[in-house]
Amino acid sequence: MRNLKLSALVFTTALFTACSNDDDATIVNEEEVITTVQVTLTPAEGGTPVTLTSRDLDGDGPDAPVVAVSGPVTAGASYSGEVLFLNELANPAEDITEEVAAEGEEHQVFYQQNALGTITYTDEDSSGNPIGLSFNYTAGTAATGTLTVTLRHEPNKEAEGVADGMITNAGGSTDAEVVFSVVVQ
C-alpha cells in the first residue's frame, strides 16, 4: 500500500515535470564508502606505535589502494591494537568505525596472518561475541609475513571458530579487505 501511494505520487509529479529540462546530475557524496583502513599497534611498554594504513581515495575507481607500514614490530613484544575505518572523501573525514561498533552484532573484523605471533580480541558486542575493533597482539620471533584485515558484514558469529577469529566459517559479505606486509625483528 505504501508503495502504491508513493508510486501514485511519483506518477503525478512525473507526468507534469517529465518535460522540464533541468536535468543536471547532482553530485553524490559517497558517505558510506570506506577509503581507509588504519591499524595502530601501541607497545604495552610504551614507545612509538606502529601504524599500518591502506588508503584508496578514488573508491571503486581505477586507482589501487596505497599501502603504508610505519615500521617493524619488535619480536616478543606485546601491543594493544585497534583498527579504524574512515571515509576520507568526506570533509572532515567520517569515522565509519563508530557505525561498525554501533552495529557490532552485524560486523566482525578478522585478522589472518601466519608466523607473526598471536592476536586475541579484546572487545565484544551486546551478545558477548567479539567485534574485533580492538585486540591484543603478541609478536612472535623474527619473521616477515602478511597480515590480512577483513571487515565482514553480517557474518555468522555463532559458527565454529568465528569467535576465535577464524574466518573460514564466517560467511557474510566483505566490506573491506586489506593486506599488509609486516616485519618482525
Added chain:
Amino acid sequence: MQFIYSILALLWAGNLCVHAQHTLSGSVSAGQNKPLDGAHIHIGQLQVITGPDGYYEVHKVDTGQQRVIISYIGYKTLDTLLNVQGDLRLDAILKPESRQLAAVVLNDSTAAKTTARAKKLSTVTLEKYSAGSLGDALKEIPGVYALKTGSTVVKPVINGLHSSRVPVIANNVRLEDQQWGTEHAPNLDLNSAGRVSVIKGANALQYSGDAIGGLVLTEPITIPQDTLYGRTLLNFASNGRGSSISSSLHKGAEQGWAWNVSGTLKYFGDRHSPDYILSNTGNTENNFAGDIKFMGSSYDISAYYSFYDATIGIAKATHIGNVADLVRAINSGRPSVIEPFTYGIETPRQEVQHHLAKANFNKQLGESSTLAVQYAFQLNHRQEYDMRRGQYAGTPALDLTLATHSLQADWKVETGKLVLKGGVSAAIQDNTADPDTGVRPLIPNYDKYDAGAYGIASYAINDGLTAEGGLRYDFSHVDASKFYQKTRWASLSYVDAFDHFITADHSTQWLTNPKFTYHNISGSLGIRKQLGTRYELLANAGLTMRNPNPSELFSDGLHHSNGTIELGSLFITKEKAMKLSGTLVKNDGDFTFEATPYINSIKDFIYLEPTGIEYTIRGAFPVYNYRQTDALLAGLDLQAAWDISNQWQYRSGLAYLYGQDVQSDKPLIDMPPLNMTNTVRYSNAEWHSLFLELRSEAVFGQERYPHNNFYTDVTHHGVIVPELVDISTPPAGYHLLHFNSGITFSTFKNGCATIGLAIYNILNTPYRDYLNRQRSYTDDLGRNMQLQVKFIY
C-alpha cells in the same frame, strides 16, 4: 467486405433424450487444423470456452429452441438458433473479422499477407504460468530461452539475444522499463494479456527498427460481442508456499461501450532448491489493468491504464563483497546463507512500479483504409536495495525514475492484392537517478528524443504467393548528465577525445554532458509461398540497427549483484544486424511441423568482456568493459506435433544455436545451449475435458564458451595464495520432468470451473542453468506442486 461463416457439421448424436437437459459439444476452428483455443460459446446463461484443441462441451442445455453464440477475438461471431431435442454436436468454422479496426496493430489478423511468422502462446499456456512471469511462459516456444536472476527475474532470450535487442510491445506500446539491465525483467503482468506472440527477427517494422533479436507482442483480451464475461484464476504453489489470484471482468460489444478490468495479487515466500531453502527469494505483486472503449459505426476511441507493482527478493547468498567471496561461493557449491523459510523479503531486493496510461483513436477511412492514433505515457520507478550499513540500511542503492511520452499514428490501406501500411512516431524520455542513494548511480540522468517513420507494402502476386517489403527510419538524440571520477575519465582514455563534454570541475570528479545523435535505417524483405496443399514456406531478410543503451555507454562502477566492476564506453557505436531466416511449415494432417533455420550477422556487436582486475579497499574485483566485435549467430528451431489419435498427442521442440565472435574467432558468451522438449498429452473431451500431460525438458551442457577465468589472491590460514576463479565453465546439462493436468466442471448455472494440478521438476533434480546469473551461488528450483482453480462466469 462480406464474410460468411459456415457450419461444418450439424449432427444428431445419440438418441432423442427423455431428459429435459442435454449436452452440446463440438469444436471451433478457423479452418482445417486451425483449432481456436479460448473461443466462447454462449447458450442463454450457459458459457464455456474451448480447449487448446478447439473442443468444447456445454452441459445442462434445455430442450427446445436455443440461441447459440460462438465468438473469438478477431473472428466474425457465429450466432444461430438450434432446436435441441437431445445431445448435439456442433462444429463451427469462424471467419476472420474484416471490420476489426485494430487491424493496423494486430499482426495476426493480417496473417495472410504478412511474411513474418508470429509464434503465439495458447490461452492454456498463459493460464498455466498465471503465477509465474512472461519469460517463463515464452520459454515454451522453441528458440526462446530464459535469462534469469534467481527464479523470479526472467527475461526472454530469442535466438540467443535478449534485453535491449528484444523489445516488448505491450498493448501496442513499447515497454520502457530499463530493459537494458540483465537483472531487470519486463514489468508486465502476464494475466492482463489475452494474447502473447513472438516474432523472431526484424520483420515487424511498424513496431521498431532495432529488434535485432525479435519482438514480444502482448495484446489485451477483447470481446467483439455484446456480453459480460469474467475469469478468476487461483494458484497455490508448494515451492515458495505462495499463492496468486487473478480476476478479470470483460464487457464486450459490437458497437457502443466495452470495457475490461483485471487485477492480480501474488504472494510468495522463500523458494527452495532440492536440498536447501533459497533465502530471501520471495516476491509479491499487485497489478491492475483496465480499459474502456467506445465503438461507433466507423471509429472507436479508447483509454487504457495499467499498473504493475512488484517486490522481488534476490537470494542473500548472491551478495558478495569481493572476489574472495566469489571464490568461496563457487568452491563451496552451497549458498553461504541458508535460513529458515520466511515470507519476509529483506535485502537485496528490487521494488519496481510501472504505470502505463494511453489513449487510442481508430478511424475507418472509406472502404479499405484505417487510421490509428495513439498517445501513451509510461512511468517506471525502480529501486534496488542492498545490504548496507548504518543510516543507509533502509535507503535504496539504486533509485531510477524513467518517464516516457510517446505518440504514434498508423495508417493502413487494402486495395485488392495490395496492402500498404505506414506510420510515424515520436517519443520523449527522461531518466532521473536519485542522488540521495549515497551511491554514484550506474545509469545517469538523461533525456532522449526519438522520432521514426515506416512504410510496409505487401502484395499478393498470386493465390499462394505473397511478397512484402518495408523500410523504416529512426532518429534518436540522447542528452545525458553524469559525474565521472577524474581517475576513471583518464583510465577510459576519454581525455582529449571527450573533453568537450566536460561542463564543470568538482575536485575529484568531472561533471559531463555527453550528447549523441543517431540516424538509423532498417528494412525488411519477405516472401510467403504455399507449396501444394500441405506446406508453406516463409523467407525473410531484415536489416536492423540498435543504438547503444545507457548501460553500454555510461556504466561505471561496482555491480554488487555479481561482484564485478562494469565499465561502459562513450566510444561505442550502434550495432547493425542482418538476419536471414526461413520457415517451412506443414500444417495439414495428423503430423505437423515447423522448421526455422536462421543466420544473424551482427556488425559492432556490443558485449561485456573481462579485461583485468582492479583493487579497492574491499579487495579485488574483475573488470568488465563493454566492447564491440562482429558476431555471427546461426541456428535452427524445430517444432513438431503428432495427433496419434483423438486422445493422444505428441509434441516436440528443439533449438540449437551457434554463436561466434568472428573477429577474435571464439565462442560468444551466454549463448543458450542445445535444448529440447518432448510432451505426451492425453485428453478426453468426452469426460470433463480431462487432460494429462507429461513433459520432458532436456538442456544440454554448453560446450562452446569463451574462457574468462582468472586468478586472484586469497588468504588461506594467513598465507596468500593465488586461486583460480572459474566464472566461465557452464554447468552440466540437465533433464527435468513436468506434469500438468486439468479437468472442467459445469459448476453453476452460467459458468464452469477448471481444476488443474501441475508438478514441475517431478524428480526434484538439482540443476544449475548456464543463463541463470546466480548459477555460481545456488542450485535452481526444486519440485513445485501447483494447484490451479479457474472459474469462468
